[in-house]
Amino acid sequence: MSVGRTVVEPPVAEKIAALTALATPGVIRLEPSISALAASLGRRALGGPGSWRGAGNGALPPTAGVRAEITEDQVTVEVALAVELGRSVPVVAADAQQRIADALRELGSFAVESVTILVVDVDQG
Amino acid sequence: MVTTQYETQSRAKTGPPSDTWADETLVARARDGDTRAFEALVRRYQGPIYRLAVRMLNDAAEAEDVTQEVFVTAWRRLPGIQDDKAVRAWLYRIATNRCLNILRARKPTAPLQEEMIPAANPATSPEARAEAHERLAALRIALGQLTAEQRACWLLREVEELSYAEIATILHTTPQAVRGRLARARAELGEAMISWQ
Amino acid sequence: MAVREVDDGYQLPCGQDAAVLWEHVAAGELDEHELGCPHCQAAAEGFRALREASGDLAEADDDLAPPRDLTERIMRAVRTERRRDAFLPVVETGLGPIRVAAQAAAVVVRFAADQAPGVAARSCLVEQLAEEPDGWCAVRLDLTLRYGTDGMAAVARVRELVAAAARELAGFEAARIDITVVDIWQEQA
Numbered sequence: 001m002s003v004g005r006t007v008v009e010p011p012v013a014e015k016i017a018a019l020t021a022l023a024t025p026g027v028i029r030l031e032p033s034i035s036a037l038a039a040s041l042g043r044r045a046l047g048g049p050g051s052w053r054g055a056g057n058g059a060l061p062p063t064a065g066v067r068a069e070i071t072e073d074q075v076t077v078e079v080a081l082a083v084e085l086g087r088s089v090p091v092v093a094a095d096a097q098q099r100i101a102d103a104l105r106e107l108g109s110f111a112v113e114s115v116t117i118l119v120v121d122v123d124q125g
Numbered sequence: 126m127v128t129t130q131y132e133t134q135s136r137a138k139t140g141p142p143s144d145t146w147a148d149e150t151l152v153a154r155a156r157d158g159d160t161r162a163f164e165a166l167v168r169r170y171q172g173p174i175y176r177l178a179v180r181m182l183n184d185a186a187e188a189e190d191v192t193q194e195v196f197v198t199a200w201r202r203l204p205g206i207q208d209d210k211a212v213r214a215w216l217y218r219i220a221t222n223r224c225l226n227i228l229r230a231r232k233p234t235a236p237l238q239e240e241m242i243p244a245a246n247p248a249t250s251p252e253a254r255a256e257a258h259e260r261l262a263a264l265r266i267a268l269g270q271l272t273a274e275q276r277a278c279w280l281l282r283e284v285e286e287l288s289y290a291e292i293a294t295i296l297h298t299t300p301q302a303v304r305g306r307l308a309r310a311r312a313e314l315g316e317a318m319i320s321w322q
Numbered sequence: 323m324a325v326r327e328v329d330d331g332y333q334l335p336c337g338q339d340a341a342v343l344w345e346h347v348a349a350g351e352l353d354e355h356e357l358g359c360p361h362c363q364a365a366a367e368g369f370r371a372l373r374e375a376s377g378d379l380a381e382a383d384d385d386l387a388p389p390r391d392l393t394e395r396i397m398r399a400v401r402t403e404r405r406r407d408a409f410l411p412v413v414e415t416g417l418g419p420i421r422v423a424a425q426a427a428a429v430v431v432r433f434a435a436d437q438a439p440g441v442a443a444r445s446c447l448v449e450q451l452a453e454e455p456d457g458w459c460a461v462r463l464d465l466t467l468r469y470g471t472d473g474m475a476a477v478a479r480v481r482e483l484v485a486a487a488a489r490e491l492a493g494f495e496a497a498r499i500d501i502t503v504v505d506i507w508q509e510q511a
Contacts, residue, residue: 032402083426085433090413090493093420101417114418118409121401122429123161146442147507150466153444154432158425160401167396175388192388196396257378264375284380308341311372312332315340318375319368 013068013104017077017115020103021066026092030065031080031120074113075104082121093117144168149209156203163203167196170213173285174220180280181224183269191227195220214291221277221295228273260321267317275310282307336361344369410494411450411457424448427492431461434487438479440471444504451497458497461488466505477501 021027065080077100083092094117101112143151143165151169154162174195178188198219206215268276277296281287282303289300296303332340336359343362346352347369356362409421428446435443444464451460461484467473481499488496 085429086491088491088493089422089426089430090420093422094415097415097417097420112417116418117420119420119422119426121160121423122426122433149505150442150444153464154446157428157445157447159429159432160397161429163400164393164397167393171388171392171396175392176386179386189388189392192392193396193399197399200400257374260371260375261378261382264372264379283376308344309332311344311369312340315344315365315368315372317368318371319364322367322371 008070008107010068010070013070013075013077013107014066016103016107017068017079017100018066020100021079021081021096024092024096024099026084026087027081027096028084028123028125029082031082031118032064074111076113076116077104078116078118080118080120082123083119084125085122089119089122093119148212152203152206152209152212155200156206163200166199166212170216171196174216177217177220177280177285178224180265180268180284181221181273181276182227187227191220191223194223211291214287214295217281217285217287217291218295221281225273225277260318263318263321264314267314270317271310271313275306275313278303278306279310279314334359334361334365338362340365348373408450410448410459410492413457413493422493424450427459427488427494430487430492431463431484434483434491435463435465435480437483438476440468441476441480442466442468442507448492448494457493458495459488461496461499462502463499464502464504466507467503469506469508473503477503 018030021030067078069076079096079100081093081096083089097115097117100115104112104115143161146162146165148166148169151162151166155166171192175188175192178191178195179185182188182191195216199216202219206212208215268279271279274296278292281292281295282289287295289303292303293300334340334343336355338355338359338361343352343356343365346356347366352362352366356366408424410424410427413420424447427448431446431448432443435441435446442465444466445462446464447462449460449462451458463480463484465477465480467476480501484499485496488494
């Protein structure tokens with residue numbers, strides 16, 4: 001077996017987090033939001049000049065409501081979403097969080113540093 | 126002893142449907158961030174706002190954009206609304222100002238597009254239908270020849286059926302001035318309709 | 323019609339005020355002068371045509387309906403506008419923080435209050451309380467009541483429902499629920 005580095009770009013992690021969140025029962029949509037993560041990274045996180053995400057390829061467009069940061073072997077993800085009215089918000093959020101962590105672990109060899117869930121809205125399904 | 130059945134009930138009672146709530150209830154909730162309430166407001170008033178924009182601007186695509194801008198602006202400005210009950214006139218005000226700004230910025234000639242003239246309502250006979258169709262077309266052309274302020278005045282009164290006081294607020298003038306503008310608009314339109322006859 | 327603009331409006335060449343003629347045409351009754359005057363007659367014809375056409379215009383609604391997807395486009399734009407509001411106390415699972423926006427909690431509270439018969443919720447504010455243990459919040463709720471509803475019973479029911487929903491659906495303890503009845507409504511006939 002040959003040895004080599006496998007790199008996963010943040011947009012891939014974001015896409016997985018987004019799809020997993022949306023597949024969680026009780027999650028009705030993602031919510032575009034200015035996240036704490038993005039704010040802490042400054043303008044760069046929002047796709048501006050020198051964006052840490054925009055290094056060269058533009059294969060995947062930014063995923064609204066999801067921010068991922070990959071450092072060394074660790075991935076940190078933040079997802080902003082809306083939960084279905086009538087469901088328990090903490091239960092749905094925790095479910096989404098678990099599923100996202102599981103999906104990211106399956107993706108590659110890195111550890112999941114943290115998965116932040118922001119429940120921004122509650123709405124009819 | 127309170128037990129909730131939210132999780133076990135497949136269909137919880139959702140209370141009176143938001144579409145039937147009064148304007149002021151929707152406004153109060155929307156101001157708090159309730160997007161469902163705001164969506165109910167959008168559904169209630171997007172038709173009339175769009176209709177006004179189309180007839181002010183004679184451009185369906187632009188009218189769509191204006192309608193969207195009106196409601197996004199309304200969402201931003203909701204916290205500052207003075208009278209929750211008067212939201213309808215408030216929306217018309219945002220829309221009218223937007224349309225007047227666009228018209229002022231436009232080049233003078235904006236000819237009436239033929240596609241903007243839809244089929245007339247069915248009348249009793251083909252002749253009557255054709256006459257009604259032509260008469261309506263003549264009115265649309267005549268409307269296009271009024272000044273923007275006159276057109277706004279006339280549409281708000283004749284089609285949207287707002288009160289003189291509401292129109293005065295929307296156009297930043299007095300009810301007296303509104304009557305005057307309306308009378309002039311009617312006179313000009315009447316003159317155009319004579320020529321059509 | 324050859325009108326002349328005067329102080330308040332327009333005058334026909336015969337001196338008749340166009341606005342007055344309009345009123346008469348609308349009422350269906352012309353006065354003696356107007357019946358005999360060619361200027362007024364011509365103008366009245368124009369006004370009649372105008373009234374007919376206006377009626378048609380007002381009814382031409384269906385042809386000028388906005389596209390079906392406009393509501394969704396507007397709501398998408400509205401959702402991107404949303405302020406980054408306060409969040410309720412953080413829940414830290416082993417995997418990371420879960421933060422519920424106060425706004426989202428307010429939706430749950432309003433939903434719960436709406437379940438009480440005769441009640442429709444209006445404004446709602448959920449606030450974290452500094453002086454209470456983590457996870458305890460204050461709820462301020464404006465309500466409207468249907469005319470004829472027993473107000474005391476309704477408000478008591480609302481408190482029950484809100485406390486339960488806060489705990490079970492939104493993940494916080496409602497340490498206090500301040501209710502203001504702001505309006506009375508009647509069922510539409």
